[in-house]
Amino acid sequence: MVVYSFYIFDRHAECIYKRRWLPRPTSIVGKSRSNTVSDAAPTGLGQTVRSTDDDSKLVFGTVFSLRNMVRKLGGEDDNFVSFTTSQYKLHYYETPTNTKFVMLTDLKSPSMRIALQQIYINLFVEYVVKNPLSPTEHPGGVGVNNELFEESLEQFVVRAF
């Protein structure tokens, strides 16, 4: 299975972390860590070029609306787990403090609820929340983008899949 991207949103609806794993074209070997590829991709059909920044806003809008819709219909204790389109699958996990973890994967992936929970418990809490140098809130992603967290996330994603 393939992980396309991963986002963390805080309770103020701000994207505090985003990361993409774009599968590289087969002819190029190397670590696919950059997100410049999609930034530069011109779209042919009169669409404007969207940056990763705008993408994260769209992702937030989607999960926020869906979450509210699900709560309205299923009750306050209902949670939305994932949705699927013909091209990708979006997994969602929300902590009790309203931090939202979102991951986009391919269609073959199983439920990632546990994985997202693990990322929260083992990586986010350990390396971001418990970091004395990290602020309580993360305006603009300050404190989340520390080396330990990024490295472990990379390893977690690579190891798990």
Added chain:
Amino acid sequence: MSDNTRGVFSLIIINKAGGLIYQREFQAGLRKLSTNDYLVLAGTFHGVHAITRSITPKIPIAQPTPSPATGTTGPAAPGYSYPNPGVPVSGLDYLETDKFRLTCFQTLTGTKFLLFTDPLTGSVEGIIQKIYELYADYVMKNPFYQIEMPVRCEAFDRHLGAWLRGRT
């Protein structure tokens, strides 16, 4: 009693402009909403559906030769492909939650059928296809039905209810 009949909570039909044209509950299981809330839900879903299509990850394709240092206009072919090439890019198809499962079926003309079922219900595809068939037969072929307007066709209600109840 089959699992299929037990599983269907409700059906919503949204026209191509995002307006609610049909809403019916078959079984208790979801919370009741006011008519206004259903209208809001239909509109919201319509928008979200469009967004989910536009956030589809784009996979860059290897360019055989990098274009000579102009970089002004886009190439004839876009520089990316979708994860499932060959399959048309769709918006949200299934949504899973702890308590229900939402299946969205969009017709070629943009009408959306939203079926809320129990998470364990099987063959939702078949159910939704049949509903589409009934819609085509009893709503679209009804000479008094005004297109894009709320569905008030007694025959549709009757056949839909009977078919869902009669599934064994």
